[in-house]
Amino acid sequence: MFDALSERLERISDGLRSRGRLTERDLDEALGEVRTALLEADVEFSVVRAFLEAVRTRLAGAALSQSLTPGQQVVKAVHDQLVEILGAAPLKVTYASRPPTVVLLAGLQGAGKTTAAAKLALWFSQQGRQPYLVGADLQRPAAVEQLRVLAAQAGVGVFSEPTDPVEVARRGLEEARRLGRDVVIVDTAGRLSVDAALMDEVRRVSAAVEPHYTFLVIDAATGQDAVVTARAFHEALELTGLVVTKLDYDARGGAVLSARGVVGRPVVFASSGEKLTDFDLFYPERMASRILGMGDVMTLIEQAERAMDAEVVAESAGRMVTGTFTLDDFLAQLAQVRKMGSLGGLMRLMPGVTREMRQAAGNVDEREIDRVEAIVRSMTLAERRNPSIIDGSRRTRIARGSATSVAQVNQLLRQFTEMRKMMRQMGSGGAPALPPGMGKLAAAVKARGSEGLAGLPAGLGAPPARPVPATGTRGKKKKGGRVTPPKQR
Amino acid sequence: MTALYVLVAVVVVALVVVAVVRARRRARPAAPAAPPPLPEVLVAEATAIPALVPEPGLAERLAASRGVFDRVRGLGAGRLDEDQLGLVEEVLLRSDVGLATTTEVLARLRADGAPEGVASAVRDMLLSGFDTERALHEAAESGRVPVWLFVGVNGVGKTTSIAKLAQRLIDEGKSVLLAAGDTFRAAAADQLEAWATRTGSEIVRAAEGADPGSVVHDAIGRAKARGVDIVLADTAGRRPNSANLLDELAKVRRVADREPGQVVETLLVLDATTGQNALSQAREFLAAAAVTGIVLTKLDGTARGGVVVAIERELGIPVKFVGVGEGVRDLVPFDPEAFVDSLLGA
Structure with a gap:
């Protein structure tokens, strides 16, 4: 449904190429x-209107670069502007000289405050702090229970009592002081910005604990309302920043830009999954690419790492470049890729994939993939390793075994041979035989891999590298985002 | 089998990604030891919170946006100029109706004008999209237990919606059994149990991490034995772009639809604050769990939930209930006219 912006611009910019x-x-x-x-x-x-004006100013009168088509130049300007807005004035988390440092989380119902509170607590303990959680959501049934369970997983203590939220927050802070905890995270009930009584309550909670940080927790899939909500909370609480949640959804996350624009405070943390560790500082680059639908290579890599069995993949990846890739490998790869989710979803993460391909991927019937699998599984091991031995009678047998036709078996074999040829060419340098979009991706991945460059779509030339600050004290070097898989920890 | 080409492409890409990652990883130990990373967290006095600095000009713009539709309403009949069309566009986009529907409405206004006034023309166009049959199914075949299955992403209000609908059915004199099929989220079953107590329904629950299908199965068995009128089954919130999670949901639905149960409604719970992603949520859940209706929650806030217009137009899934408040009786049947009026009042 979504075309990547770059693609659309390419289409309209074809006629502009020659002009200066x-x-x-x-x-x-x-x-x-x-x-x-x-x-x-x-x-x-x-926000869109304000944004377009800014981009217009950026581009007005700018001389066209030699290496970029006009369309690419526009995309680059848009991307840079996005990164500038999203990444401007990043917040450094500092600690109060007289602990504890108090963090207050607020937001609408269902934004993910309770989960974010526990994840934040875990993050602080990974920073070597001793966090303490205060459950001041007495509204939703079992919210405190949820916080307790999550806190136990994070190994963090929780304070709550069934009195009233202001009292709980105040007493929780006292308790944290008594226990000598240096970070206190206060989880509040979800509330609508139009609910005057509840907005007043959260203001009183805030007054009671005098937070050093007040974060608005906002769902990445929020629509136009993000602005109204962010404004209302900002007026009530003077936000210090935003925590964006549910980034593992396929939403583009424009809400982040809206909220950022209206509140004028940075996005500090991003939460992207159901596990407590799926939480990290926010990377403007990734968000910019995502909003523009330019694919999200980092997310793709992370998803690959999470779902794929490194051993299996590594083995066949090696054989892939040497050109000895077998149907057995293909089968194994197929299983790995399917673990990562729907083909359409994966395609969306890939930069430089044409709309036709994305649509094709969206239309792929999973049963067709089952059929491919069935054909390969109907071959003997020897046939899978060396498809050239498959003669007419073997074909008939395979077709019968997989409930397909000989024509289908032939087609699979033909495509497999082509694929293998393609891989061999890739192995021997460059990616000439790939469809153009794929080539771009390979280049993008390579660029990222070797230099940790910013995530512009490949073919846009090398933008100035924007070093992402190394994260955490877990002692590993990070470039261009998190790439170290959990397994290596 | 164009599928295969796509598939091959994906496999290749995945391989490239992994190969590069691996190569980089292998290269890493060889690289000279990097200087220790700067500590992200500087230990210093937390600085005073700076003054409010929203983007300049935005506040005025937002203020100006209110009452946009009043201006549209004031527009007369006949042809519209670009400024007037711009106003209509703004109203529609702001209510999350989405670009496709907005473009269509504008095209028709451009072509036909608005003989009876802009407001009523836009209203009619939006209302014409809400023509799907939205009757509720509460009865199963004889001898089977009707099941309402609730699906949706995390945090949209599935559990709360179940509680409210349970209250509604109980008010109608029915007996209700709740199935705590969200065995994933911490304390989800506790939350449902609290509601069961409040509304006076029965509940079947299992330990966290139990198989949701078995919870639903047990609930149906119990409902059958006790002659309960209807089972409302909760499920865990899940993101719509994970094939595994959707498969799990499809399985829960199959279990619930097996004798003696029968799924008569699969209700997708949608949060009105959600933007265009709701369309993709609806599409995925429709494919995985044959959604028969939508429960639109949190309409009592500032969000308009206009994306359901696009969902009903494109996918033909009718909205059946809307949540308009925190109270247990604040979930009411959907009324297209009232909804469209509130959309345009943005």
Whole structure:
């Protein structure tokens, strides 16, 4: 459904290539596409307008670069502007000289506050702190129980009592002082910004504990309402930053930009999964690429690492480059890829994938993949290792065994041979035989891999590298985001 | 089998990704020891919270956006100029209706004008999308127990919606049994149990991490034995882009639909604050669990939930209930006219 912005711009910019400068009219047309992309990503209406003005200023009169098509130049300007807004004035988490440092979490119902509280507690303990959780959500049944269970998993203590939220927060802070904890995280009940009584209550909770940090927890899939909500909470509580949750969904996350725009405070943390460890500092680069639908290579890599069995993959990856990839390997790969989720979902994460391919992937019937699997499974081991021995009678047998036709078996074999040829070429340097989009991806991955570059779609040339701050004190070097798999920890 | 080409492409890409990651990892130990990373967290006095600094100009813009539709309402009949169309566009986009529907409405306004006024023209166009049959199914074949299955992503209000609907059914004089099929989220069953006590329904629950299918199965068995009128089955919130989680849901649905149970409604719970992603949620859940209706929650906030217009137009899933408050009776049947009016009041 979503076309990548870059692709659309490519389409309209074909006619512009020869001109030296973007004219007003070109720019209007290009920015119209940008607008569509932003609105489809749920960026708020007036934020979009402000954003487009900024991009226009950036591009107005700018000489066209030699290496970029006009379309690419626009994408680059948009991307840079996004990163600038999302990454401007990053918040350094500092600690109060007289502990404890108090963190207050607020937000709408269902944004993920309780989970974020536990994840934040775990993050602080990984930083060598001694966090303490205060469960001041007495509204939702069993919210405190949920916090207790999660806190136990994180190995962090919890304070709560069935009195009233302000009292709980105050007493929780006292308890933390008594226990000598140096970070206190207060989880509050979800509330609608129009609920005056509850907004007043959270204000009183805040007054009682005088937080050093007040974070608004916001769901990445939020629509236009993000602005209204963020504003209301900001007016009530003076937010210090945002925590964005559910980044593992396929939502584009334009809400992050909206909220950032209206609150003027940075996004500090991002939560991206159901496990307590799926929580980290926020990376503007990734978010920018995501909002633009330019694919998210880092997420793809992470998903691959999470779902794939490294041993199996490594083994066949080796054989892939040497050109001795077998149908057995193919079968193993297939199982690995299917573990990562739907093909359509994966395609969305890949940069440089054309709309046709994405649609094709979305339309792929899982049963067709089952059929492919069945064909390969109907072959003997010898046949899988050396498909050239498959003669007419073997074909008939395989077709019968897999409930397909000889034609289908033939097709699979033919495509497999082509694929193998493609791989061999890739192995011997470059990626010439890949479909253009795939080549771009390979290049993007390589660029990232070797230099940890920013996530612009490949073919955009090398943007100035924006070093992502090394994270944490867990003693490993990180470049361009988290790439070290959990297994190595 | 175009599928195969795509598949091959994906496999290749996955391999490239992994190969590069691996190569890099192998290269890492050989690299000279990097200087210790700067501590991300500086131990220092937490600085005073700076003054509020929203993006300049945005506040005025937002203020100006209110009452946009009042201006539209004031527009007369006949042809519209671009400024007027712009206003209509703003109203529609702000209510999360989405670009596709908005573009369509604008195209029709452009072509036909608005002989009876802009407001009523837009209203009619949006209402025409809500023509799906939205009757509720409460009865199963004789001898089987009707089941309402609740599905959705995390945090949309599935458990709370079940509680409210249980209250509604009890008010109608029915007996209700709740199945705590969310065995994943910490304390989800506790939350449902608290509601069961409050509403006076029965509940079947199992330990955390238990198989949700077996919970639902037990619940149906118990309902059958006790002659309960209807089973409301909770499920764990799940993201819509994970094949495994959707498979699990499909399995729960199959179990619930087996004798003596019969799934008569599969209700997708949607949060009104959700933007265009709701469309992809609806699409995935429709495929995995044959969704028959939508429960739109949190309409009492500032969000309009306009994305259900797109969902009903594109996927034909009718909205059946809307949540308009925190109270246990604040879940009411969907009324398209009232909904469209509130959309346009943005």
